[in-house]
Amino acid sequence: xxxxxxxxxxxxxxxxxxxxxxxxxxxxxxxxxxxxxxxxxxxxxxxxxxxxxxxxxxxxxxxxxxxxxxxxxxxxxxxxxxxxxxxxxxxxxxxxxxxxxxxxxxxxxxxxxxxxxxxxxxxxxxxxxxxxxxxxxxxxxxxxxxxxxxxxxxxxxxxxxxxxxxxxxxxxxxxxxxxxxxxxxxxxxxxxxxxxxxxxxxxxxxxxxxxxxxxxxxxxxxxxxxxxxxxxxxxxxxxxxx
Amino acid sequence: xxxxxxxxxxxxxxxxxxxxxxxxxxxxxxxxxxxxxxxxxxxxxxxxxxxxxxxxxxxxxxxxxxxxxxxxxxxxxxxxxxxxxxxxxxxxxxxxxxxxxxxxxxxxxxxxxxxxxxxxxxxxxxxxxxxxxxxxxxxxxxxxxxxxxxxxxxxxxxxxxxxxxxxxxxxxxxxxxxxxxxxxxxxxxxxxxxxxxxxxxxxxxxxxxxxxxxxxxxxxxxxxxxxxxxxxxx
Numbered sequence: 441x442x443x444x445x446x447x448x449x450x451x452x453x454x455x456x457x458x459x460x461x462x463x464x465x466x467x468x469x470x471x472x473x474x475x476x477x478x479x480x481x482x483x484x485x486x487x488x489x490x491x492x493x494x495x496x497x498x499x500x501x502x503x504x505x506x507x508x509x510x511x512x513x514x515x516x517x518x519x520x521x522x523x524x525x526x527x528x529x530x531x532x533x534x535x536x537x538x539x540x541x542x543x544x545x546x547x548x549x550x551x552x553x554x555x556x557x558x559x560x561x562x563x564x565x566x567x568x569x570x571x572x573x574x575x576x577x578x579x580x581x582x583x584x585x586x587x588x589x590x591x592x593x594x595x596x597x598x599x600x601x602x603x604x605x606x607x608x609x610x611x612x613x614x615x616x617x618x619x620x621x622x623x624x625x626x627x628x629x630x631x632x633x634x635x636x637x638x639x640x641x642x643x644x645x646x647x648x649x650x651x652x653x654x655x656x657x658x659x660x661x662x663x664x665x666x667x668x669x670x671x672x673x674x675x676x677x678x679x680x681x682x
Numbered sequence: 683x684x685x686x687x688x689x690x691x692x693x694x695x696x697x698x699x700x701x702x703x704x705x706x707x708x709x710x711x712x713x714x715x716x717x718x719x720x721x722x723x724x725x726x727x728x729x730x731x732x733x734x735x736x737x738x739x740x741x742x743x744x745x746x747x748x749x750x751x752x753x754x755x756x757x758x759x760x761x762x763x764x765x766x767x768x769x770x771x772x773x774x775x776x777x778x779x780x781x782x783x784x785x786x787x788x789x790x791x792x793x794x795x796x797x798x799x800x801x802x803x804x805x806x807x808x809x810x811x812x813x814x815x816x817x818x819x820x821x822x823x824x825x826x827x828x829x830x831x832x833x834x835x836x837x838x839x840x841x842x843x844x845x846x847x848x849x850x851x852x853x854x855x856x857x858x859x860x861x862x863x864x865x866x867x868x869x870x871x872x873x874x875x876x877x878x879x880x881x882x883x884x885x886x887x888x889x890x891x892x893x894x895x896x897x898x899x900x901x902x903x904x905x906x907x908x909x910x911x912x913x914x915x916x
Contacts, residue, residue, distance in 0.1 A: 593721075594695070595695060676692060676737055677692070
């Protein structure tokens with residue numbers, strides 16, 4: 441580590457990992473990586489490595505949880521014990537449980553759950569390696585897994601965070617920026633329907649800063665959506681053998 | 683009233699396909715006069731109707747479908763059958779047993795046991811009830827011989843072909859009896875294992891190349907070649 445590690449933004453205006461303020465981490469997405477699940481996808485965003493897969497729709501267990509008018513989306517966000525610097529207990533933490541709910545609520549508006557009443561869709565998001573912004577990357581990749589499995593969707597959901605670090609507004613915060621920065625605003629977005637499905641804030645921002653940060657996060661989402669879209673098509677265009 | 687995609691062009695969920703006076707067909711939805719795709723698939727236009735042929739999907743039961751199912755459980759009143767759908771289906775004992783069904787006397791497991799494969803027709807299904815099956819038609823009932831393969835349910839129409847051209851060609855070329863379950867299970871029943879193998883090969887080829895054109899000719903060619911090869915090897 442260089443000596444200047446306590447400075448998150450250097451004098452040239454570059455961030456700790458060499459990015460510009462409005463630059464996303466390099467992102468690689470692959471769709472349909474698992475054969476046993478009904479749909480799956482994998483994302484590498486900077487040092488984040490996340491796998492998402494789902495089963496369903498199928499009958500609900502236990503039966504009393506079934507909803508008479510729509511499908512039940514069950515979502516599990518889970519960090520592997522080896523995903524962080526110090527071993528994390530594999531049991532779901534308070535944070536895991538909260539993020540499972542947050543991700544579920546961010547994805548629910550995009551799914552036609554009402555098409556399959558009395559069933560459940562079991563979605564699993566496995567964080568293999570975490571480096572900040574895993575909830576956003578988790579949403580992005582989970583949406584692709586659902587599309588891969590043929591679940592009817594209103595739109596893909598893409599998520600990206602933005603925030604404030606050492607007085608500067610930045611997009612797609614990494615682990616250090618998230619922990620030492622002033623504010624973090626994760627946002628999930630359905631690009632074609634132009635609808636925000638998740639908006640959280642941690643830290644302090646003025647109203648004008650907040651508005652700028654939201655715009656920044658939306659811009660990040662739109663860039664990420666292009667990668668998301670291409671990766672979904674890539675699976676079939678290559679497989680076509682044309 | 684513009685459309686934004688060519689016929690047979692690939693779309694993903696949320697892609698805006700058309701705007702204005704169009705009717706939303708399969709795998710699409712309409713909101714505020716705009717028509718979007720809900721699946722990854724290929725666009726089809728049919729006059730004013732816009733639909734998407736899904737590349738990936740699962741089987742959703744429809745009344746009138748012939749399906750192949752696996753008996754999962756036996757209950758007082760009938761059998762629980764897995765038809766590869768989001769819902770388990772029910773086959774009533776009264777539908778199968780001659781005369782009237784007497785739970786004390788009739789042994790259901792002697793008719794269909796757990797693990798048996800059955801060909802059945804879906805007679806009723808809606809949002810509130812699980813699918814109800816029937817075997818009261820010629821050709822339906824327990825499967826006693828043949829080979830079962832599983833394919834993507836979205837590819838079934840392609841294997842049937844236009845007015846059944848594809849499937850009748852495979853039947854003719856291989857001499858196999860083939861039964862397509864709408865749920866993606868296919869029963870292949872030929873005179874020899876070689877015939878079965880040939881038919882399965884053709885079906886797998888169609889599944890893999892379902893979205894390309896001129897497929898019937900290529901499959902015919904492949905089958906003819908394979909048959910010649912077998913004669914030479916013999």
